[in-house]
Amino acid sequence: MSKDQALIFELSEPERISYSLPELDVPDIDLDEWLPEEFNRKTEPELPEVSELQLMRHYTALSKRNHGVDSGFYPLGSCTMKYNPKINEDVARYPGFAFVHPLQEEETVQGALEMMYNLQENLVAVTGMDEVTLQPAAGAHGEWTGLMMIRAYHEANGDFNRTKVIVPDSAHGTNPASATVAGFEAVTVKSNEKGLVDLEDLKRVVDQDTAALMLTNPNTLGLFEEQITEMATIIHDAGGKLYYDGANMNAIMGAARPGDMGFDVVHLNLHKTFTGPHGGGGPGSGPVGVKSDLIPYLPKPVLVKENDAYRFDYDCPQSIGRVKPYYGNFGINVRAYTYIRTMGPEGLKQVSENAVLNANYMMRRLQDAFVLPYEQHCKHEFVISGKKQKKLGVRTLDMAKRLLDFGYHPPTIYFPINVEECMMIEPTETESKETLDEFCDVLLQIAKEAEDNPEIVQEAPHTTVIGRLDETTAARKPILRYQKS
Amino acid sequence: MKHRYLPTTDQDRKEMLETIGVDSVQDLFEDIPEAIRFKGELKVEKQLFESELIRYMSKLSSQNANTLENASFLGAGVYDHAIPSVVDHVIRRSEFYTAYTPYQPEISQGELQAIFEFQTMISELTGMEVANSSMYDGPTALAEAGLLSAGQTKKKKIIVSKTVHPEARAVIDTYARGQRLSVVEVDSSNGVTDLEKLKQEIDENTACVMVQYPNFFGQLEPLPDIEKLVHEQKAMFVVSSNPLALGRLTPPGEMGADIVVGDCQPFGIPAQFGGPHCGYFAVTKKLMRKVPGRLIGQTTDDNGQRGFVLTLQAREQHIRRDKATSNICSNQALNALASSVAMTALGKKGVRKMAEQNIKKAHYAKALLEEAGVETVFNGVYFNEFVIKVNGPIKELNRKLLTKGIIGGYDLGRDYPELNNHMLVAVTENRTKAEIDMFVEEVGGAK
Numbered sequence: 001m002s003k004d005q006a007l008i009f010e011l012s013e014p015e016r017i018s019y020s021l022p023e024l025d026v027p028d029i030d031l032d033e034w035l036p037e038e039f040n041r042k043t044e045p046e047l048p049e050v051s052e053l054q055l056m057r058h059y060t061a062l063s064k065r066n067h068g069v070d071s072g073f074y075p076l077g078s079c080t081m082k083y084n085p086k087i088n089e090d091v092a093r094y095p096g097f098a099f100v101h102p103l104q105e106e107e108t109v110q111g112a113l114e115m116m117y118n119l120q121e122n123l124v125a126v127t128g129m130d131e132v133t134l135q136p137a138a139g140a141h142g143e144w145t146g147l148m149m150i151r152a153y154h155e156a157n158g159d160f161n162r163t164k165v166i167v168p169d170s171a172h173g174t175n176p177a178s179a180t181v182a183g184f185e186a187v188t189v190k191s192n193e194k195g196l197v198d199l200e201d202l203k204r205v206v207d208q209d210t211a212a213l214m215l216t217n218p219n220t221l222g223l224f225e226e227q228i229t230e231m232a233t234i235i236h237d238a239g240g241k242l243y244y245d246g247a248n249m250n251a252i253m254g255a256a257r258p259g260d261m262g263f264d265v266v267h268l269n270l271h272k273t274f275t276g277p278h279g280g281g282g283p284g285s286g287p288v289g290v291k292s293d294l295i296p297y298l299p300k301p302v303l304v305k306e307n308d309a310y311r312f313d314y315d316c317p318q319s320i321g322r323v324k325p326y327y328g329n330f331g332i333n334v335r336a337y338t339y340i341r342t343m344g345p346e347g348l349k350q351v352s353e354n355a356v357l358n359a360n361y362m363m364r365r366l367q368d369a370f371v372l373p374y375e376q377h378c379k380h381e382f383v384i385s386g387k388k389q390k391k392l393g394v395r396t397l398d399m400a401k402r403l404l405d406f407g408y409h410p411p412t413i414y415f416p417i418n419v420e421e422c423m424m425i426e427p428t429e430t431e432s433k434e435t436l437d438e439f440c441d442v443l444l445q446i447a448k449e450a451e452d453n454p455e456i457v458q459e460a461p462h463t464t465v466i467g468r469l470d471e472t473t474a475a476r477k478p479i480l481r482y483q484k485s
Numbered sequence: 486m487k488h489r490y491l492p493t494t495d496q497d498r499k500e501m502l503e504t505i506g507v508d509s510v511q512d513l514f515e516d517i518p519e520a521i522r523f524k525g526e527l528k529v530e531k532q533l534f535e536s537e538l539i540r541y542m543s544k545l546s547s548q549n550a551n552t553l554e555n556a557s558f559l560g561a562g563v564y565d566h567a568i569p570s571v572v573d574h575v576i577r578r579s580e581f582y583t584a585y586t587p588y589q590p591e592i593s594q595g596e597l598q599a600i601f602e603f604q605t606m607i608s609e610l611t612g613m614e615v616a617n618s619s620m621y622d623g624p625t626a627l628a629e630a631g632l633l634s635a636g637q638t639k640k641k642k643i644i645v646s647k648t649v650h651p652e653a654r655a656v657i658d659t660y661a662r663g664q665r666l667s668v669v670e671v672d673s674s675n676g677v678t679d680l681e682k683l684k685q686e687i688d689e690n691t692a693c694v695m696v697q698y699p700n701f702f703g704q705l706e707p708l709p710d711i712e713k714l715v716h717e718q719k720a721m722f723v724v725s726s727n728p729l730a731l732g733r734l735t736p737p738g739e740m741g742a743d744i745v746v747g748d749c750q751p752f753g754i755p756a757q758f759g760g761p762h763c764g765y766f767a768v769t770k771k772l773m774r775k776v777p778g779r780l781i782g783q784t785t786d787d788n789g790q791r792g793f794v795l796t797l798q799a800r801e802q803h804i805r806r807d808k809a810t811s812n813i814c815s816n817q818a819l820n821a822l823a824s825s826v827a828m829t830a831l832g833k834k835g836v837r838k839m840a841e842q843n844i845k846k847a848h849y850a851k852a853l854l855e856e857a858g859v860e861t862v863f864n865g866v867y868f869n870e871f872v873i874k875v876n877g878p879i880k881e882l883n884r885k886l887l888t889k890g891i892i893g894g895y896d897l898g899r900d901y902p903e904l905n906n907h908m909l910v911a912v913t914e915n916r917t918k919a920e921i922d923m924f925v926e927e928v929g930g931a932k
Contacts, residue, residue, distance in 0.1 A: 004791060005594070007598070007601075007602060008602050008825075008829055009602070015834070018571060018829065018832065019567070019571075019835055021567065021839055021914060022914075024846075025917060026845060026918050026921070027849060031733065035844075035866065038707075038709055038735060039705050039734050039735050040735065041731070041735045043612070044833060045731070045836070046609050046833065047606055047831075049832040049833050055571055055826070056571060056574065059578070061595075063578040065592075065598070066580040066587075066596050067580070067584060067589075067592040068582070068583030068584040069584075070579035071579075071580055076588075081585060082490075089577065090539075094543060095546065095551040096546030096549035099553045099756060100549045100551055101565075101756045101758070101892065102760075105880060105883055105887075109548075110549070111546055111547065111548030112549050112758050115542075125528040126527055137815075138813075138816075139815060140812045141813075144663070148662070148663055173802040173803035173804070174802050177802035177809040180807045180809070182663045183663045224516040224517055226517075254526075254527050255514050255523055256517045256522055261521050269815075277582045278583065278585040279584075279820075280581050280585070280587070280600075281619075282761075282818050282819065283760070283761030283763075283816075283817045283818075284815040320662075322656050324622065324656060325623070325624045325652040325656060326563075327760070328760055329760040329761040330757050330758040330761075331755075331758075331760065338542060340530070341530060341541070342538060343488070344531050345526045345531070350488065351491070356513050357510050361504055361505055377507075377512075379513075400589070404591050404592055409592065429490075429491055429493070432492040433492075433493065433497040433500070461591050464591035465591070466594055466786045466790055468786060468787060469591075469784050469785070474782040474796040475782070479782055479783040480604055480780055480783075481615070
C-alpha cells in the first residue's frame with residue numbers, strides 16, 4: 001500500500017466532475033444581475049474537481065487505511081464495538097424511512113411513527129422505566145437532557161438550591177461535562193478498594209444541595225455496583241434523583257433493569273448496545289427513559305397513540321422544551337429497532353450473558369501477566385493495569401501500539417482515570433472464542449516482549465501505514481485544513 | 486437454537502467456564518443482589534426471522550409518503566436534493582461505518598483524512614478559518630455557538646432573530662436555560678430581521694446576535710448591516726447558514742461573522758424523518774481553542790510522513806471533564822463523510838451550479854404563482870424558498886396536493902400565528918419544470 005494518500009484537493013483538476021446535474025429546464029436568469037452586489041459571491045470556494053472513478057479510488061484508499069469491526073477485533077472498552085448487522089443498513093434505506101420529511105403531515109408518516117412508538121415501548125421494557133423519548137442525538141446529549149429534566153423537576157417543587165451532581169471518579173468525562181452544561185456543579189465521589197462507589201464518601205458528599213447522582217452500572221471498571229439499592233436510598237432520602245448512564249447496558253439485559261434498581265432517569269446509547277453503527281464517531285442515538293414523576297418534563301413533542309393512530313403532542317407545559325430539531329436520529333432508531341426485532345427478548349438476554357462470559361474469560365486468561373486491580377467477576381468489560389510492564393520501561397501506550405502490528409484495535413487505555421496504566425477491554429458477545437484466544441495469546445506475547453525485547457514494543461507499531469504521530473506539534477501549531485501552496 | 490450474531494457454542498461455554506472457575510454463566514451474575522434481579526421474560530416484542538422482518542419493516546416503510554415517489558415542495562430546514570450514488574457506496578464501506586472515533590491514528594488515517602478534508606470544505610464554503618469535524622445538527626450547533634459566545638464574552642444575553650428556524654430557537658431556549666442565559670427574540674419586518682428593533686436590543690450585556698442566512702422564510706438577511714450593529718457593541722456575530730446556498734452567496738465569513746454554523750443535510754444526506762443530519766461549526770482563528778467537539782489536525786510521524794490526528798483535545802470532555810468547552814462526544818462523523826463525498830462529486834462547479842439552479846427554479850415557481858394570481862409575501866432576495874398566502878388552511882391544501890403526488894410546503898401558521906394560511910414553499914434543483922407547473926396549477930386553482 002502506498003504510504004501517503006494524496007488529499008482529494010491534490011487530485012483535483014479543473015473541469016473534472018463526478019456528478020452531472022440536468023441542464024436547467026426553466027427560463028434562465030442572470031444571477032450576477034439578479035443578486036444584489038453584497039450577496040453575489042466573488043471568491044469561489046475551492047472544492048475538489050475529480051472524476052467519478054477518481055472519487056471512488058480516493059475514498060476506497062482511505063477506507064483501507066481504517067480499521068472497523070468488520071476488519072478485525074475491536075475491544076474498545078465502554079464503546080461496545082459489536083457486530084453491525086447488515087439488515088439494519090438495508091432497512092434504514094427503505095424509501096419510507098430514508099426519504100421522508102420530518103414536517104410532513106402526520107397522517108402521511110404513520111409507519112414511521114409506529115416504528116418509533118414500538119421502539120420506545122421496547123426500551124421501556126428493557127430498562128424498566130415508565131416512558132422513553134427518542135429525541136437526544138447521542139449519549140452525552142441524553143445525559144444533558146436527563147439532567148435538565150431533573151433540574152426542572154426540582155424547580156417545579158420549588159427547590160432551586162439543588163446545584164450539585166455527584167459523579168464517581170471512574171465516570172466517563174461526559175458525565176461531569178453534561179452536569180456543567182445543564183447548569184450544575186459536578187462533585188466527585190471516590191471509589192473504594194473494590195472499585196465500587198465508597199458508600200461512606202457518598203454519605204459525606206450528599207446533602208441538601210444534591211440534585212442527582214450519575215452512575216453507570218456496571219461501572220466503567222466493568223463491576224456491578226452491588227450496593228446500588230443502598231445508594232438509591234441515600235440519594236432519595238436526601239431528595240436527589242438517581243441518573244443511569246446506559247453506556248454499559250450490554251452487560252445486564254434481561255438480568256437486571258435500572259428501573260428496578262431505583263434509577264429515576266436512564267439514557268441508552270443505541271449505537272452501542274443496540275447496534276446502530278458507530279460510524280467513525282457518530283451519528284449515535286441517546287434515548288432517555290424516566291419514571292412516572294418525571295414524565296411531565298420530557299422533551300416535546302411527545303409521541304402518543306390514540307385509536308391505533310399516532311400523533312405528536314405539543315401541549316406539554318412542564319416540558320424542558322426541545323433538545324433537538326424534529327424527533328431524534330430516526331435513521332439510527334430504525335436500525336436499533338430492527339436489531340431488537342432480530343433478537344427478541346430471549347436473544348437480548350443471551351447477548352448480555354455471552355458478553356459477560358467473554359469478558360470474564362479474557363480477564364482470567366490475562367490476569368497473571370498483568371495486574372488485575374479488582375478480583376471479583378466482571379460484567380461485560382474489565383480493566384487490567386500495565387504497572388508491571390511500566391517498571392520495565394514499557395508503557396500501556398506502547399503495548400496498545402504493539403497490538404496494531406497484529407491487526408487489532410487496542411482496548412481503551414488510560415481510562416478510567418482511577419487505575420494506573422490501565423487497559424479497559426470489552427470483547428462483546430459477537431466475538432468467537434477463537435478470536436478471544438488469539439487476542440489473549442498476542443497480548444501475553446507482548447507482555448513477554450516487554451521483558452525480553454522491550455524495544456520492539458516501545459517502537460511499535462511497525463506494520464501500519466504510518467508511525468506514531470507528533471501530537472505535540474499538531475496541538476502547538478495547528479493545521480486544521482488544507483491550503484493550496 | 487443458535488442466533489446468527491452469537492458464535493459461542495455449548496462446548497466453548499463449557500471450556501470458558503472452566504477457565505473462569507465457575508459452574509454456570511449465572512454465577513457471573515451473583516453480584517447482582519437478589520432483590521433487584523430481573524426474573525421472567527422482558528416484555529420486548531417477539532423475535533422475527535430476517536424474511537419476516539423485511540416484510541414487516543417494508544410494510545411500515547410503505548405507510549409513509551416518500552419524496553422519491555412524490556414531488557416535494559417542503560423544505561423548512563430539510564431539503565430534497567440530488568444525492569449522487571457514490572455517496573452511499575462510500576459510506577457503506579464498513580471500514581468507515583463500523584469504526585468509532587479515531588483514537589488510534591495509525592489505523593484510522595482514512596477517517597481522519599476524510600474529516601480533515603471535510604473541515605477544509607466547510608472552511609471554504611463558509612469563508613471561515615477553522616471548521617470542526619461535525620455537530621449533531623444545525624440547531625444544536627447554533628445553541629452551542631450561543632454557549633461559546635457567552636463563555637467568551639462573559640455576557641449573559643443571547644439575541645435571536647425570529648427569522649431563525651423555530652425549532653432551532655426552541656433548542657437554543659433549552660440550552661440557554663441550562664446555562665442560565667437569557668434569550669431575547671427580535672421581530673422581523675418584511676421577512677427579515679427588523680434592524681431598528683435589533684439595534685434597540687443589543688446592549689453591553691449582549692453575548693451574541695444570531696441570524697439565519699438564508700433565513701427561515703428563504704430571505705437573505707442584510708448581514709453587513711447587522712454585523713455593524715453587533716460589533717459596535719462588542720457582541721459576537723453568529724450566522725446559521727445553509728452550506729449549499731454559500732456555493733453562490735457571499736459567505737458569512739466575508740461579512741464579519743465570528744461563528745458560522747449550519748447543517749450539511751443538503752449535501753448527500755437523506756431527510757430520514759429529521760435525522761441523523763450533520764451540523765457544522767466554523768469559527769475565526771481567534772476562537773479555535775474554544776470550539777466544541779472534535780478537531781482533526783495535520784502532523785507528521787517519526788519518518789516525517791504526513792498524517793492526521795485528533796487535536797486540541799484539551800478542550801474536550803474526556804480530558805477537561807466539567808471544565809470542557811462542551812459535553813459533546815459522539816458526533817455525526819459518517820454524515821460528515823457523506824457530505825464530503827457529495828461536495829466532491831458535485832465539485833467546485835457543480836456546487837455552484839446546484840445552488841444557482843435552486844435560485845432559478847424558485848424564481849420560476851414564484852413568478853408563475855404570481856402570474857396565476859397567488860399572493861406572495863415578502864419581496865426581498867431569496868435562495869430556494871419563499872412564502873405564499875392562500876385562502877384556507879394549509880393542511881387541507883396539502884392533503885389535496887398529495888392526491889396529485891405532491892408534498893406541499895410548510896404551514897407557517899404552526900409557528901407564526903400572524904402567518905396563518907401562509908405556506909413556505911421550497912423549490913430545489915430536483916423539481917422539474919413539469920412538477921413546478923403542476924404545483925402552480927393546483928395551488929393557483931385553490932387560491
